[in-house]
Amino acid sequence: MNATDMLAVALDAVARGWHVFPLRPNSKKPPALHGEKDCPRSGICATTHQGWEQRAMNDPDQVRWFWTSRRYAGCNVGVATGPSGLLVVDLDSVDSPADVPTDGWKRVGVRDGHDVFAVICEEAGQPVPWETLTVDTPSGGRHLYFRAPRDVQLRNTQGATGNGLGWKVDTRGWGGYVVAPGSTTPTGRYELVEDLPVADLPTWLVHRLSPKPVTATTAAPQIASQRLPAYVDAAVRGECHYVAQAAPHEHNAVLYAASGQLGQLVGGGMLPAFQAEQALYAAATHMINGSCGCTEREIRRVIEKGLRAGEQRPRTAPPNKTRRGAA
Template identity: 45%
Template structure:
């Protein structure tokens, strides 16, 4: 049994849903583009997957009911902006300690922790019940990101070898995962969404083909805007695959489809970066099965 499968099984024993990342990489293995849906906590499935290769480990935060705070280290020459440009703040962990101190809260040491390949820190927390949290980049402060519903982290036991650095993800505190502190829940809670407006699809319904396309596009956009809070990314991926088939068949342009899906995702509060990745992944998957519309 290779070492990564042991780490994957240990993660599953905690109830976390895992999926394979490419060897030496942070990206999902080919064939796992719908990683949030394909992630599993089934030990037998994990043994089958990792028996093939010592894949790195991705942990899907949404299905695992996790919120992971990612405290990064700066790139060469990167300096903290105000208000983090103070003595003692040199990386994301320092910045987070300052955020905690300013909030009158202790640094939440007592939870599962992983040292990342470049010396950063992942703090694992259980997601709050009744509140759907997504991914954030810098909302809490300099070099502080979070991964929750719609996001994943590279799990402990993984070895990443990329041009920007090589290293392992090492667990350094393996105790129980603490609940996300209430004050952080409030800071990470999504802002209220603006009133929904229909996404305009400028296709003239003057013939059967145009009418069919309009109905197909509208249905996929409504799949996204009508999705539940914990299903936005899944709905966006499925809609991207369906419309990607029509793009590949020559019925629609990729730029138009991307714009419509991006607008729909924005209405439900999807983060721009995650939106771009999900749409691109879905369009690629759809392109493998082109669908044309008869005139």
């Protein structure tokens, strides 16, 4: 497809209310935007690196500038699911005859993510929610688009890991993206096969995908000598909750993001640095020497780096509830 075609793909996605960013031409990853390692620390990144999720755009004029520029013309289109208010269920196909169901999914008739999702729905006593915008992927998979709930932040899941749904069933929410329909790869095109209104994510799936409550082993430590304001305490617990629930493939990204959020409170004088570091480390201990290969040294390095970055964007307490007009 030429540059004009890809501009049309990006504008169509924006017209649907989605937030987009450029992927490399004819590829689904990695994003074409610069990474943290190559960040010039200027412009939009003057204070701290802004990743693809932060830079995803919903302005048609901005999209036209990007997809007609020399650097980004012809780029595939990524849809940042979190900012777009989406939760996409990704039903994967099998890669080869050797790609067989994992333990717990070795059942008659279960061959891929489509079958697993159908079984999940059946066991929950719920109909399979096919009636929504649907995209078929070049590899034979399928993306089911849903409106994410506003009262809970659903993050990515992979397979049966953590609070994931099952073998060959991934989800993309905050921290994730999908390739927009109309984009192409060497193996084919992302095809919009059901151009239906995006349905609400069924309530039972919201419950299945919601992070589990923080347990005593992963909760932020209580330090009696430094009582935190309710707003700050809630922020610490929330970020530590995400860290405690992070899947192996996203340990560093989740830990860095959470450290950055708490670093903003440190920079604003709302949270002692040592307390932020202790809480984050306590929540991240499950990552050490796990399947991802994270070490204690690496965990502490990521926390320190994230806190430093957050401190460059200080955040203080929210406005008093009696004040009006603040967003």
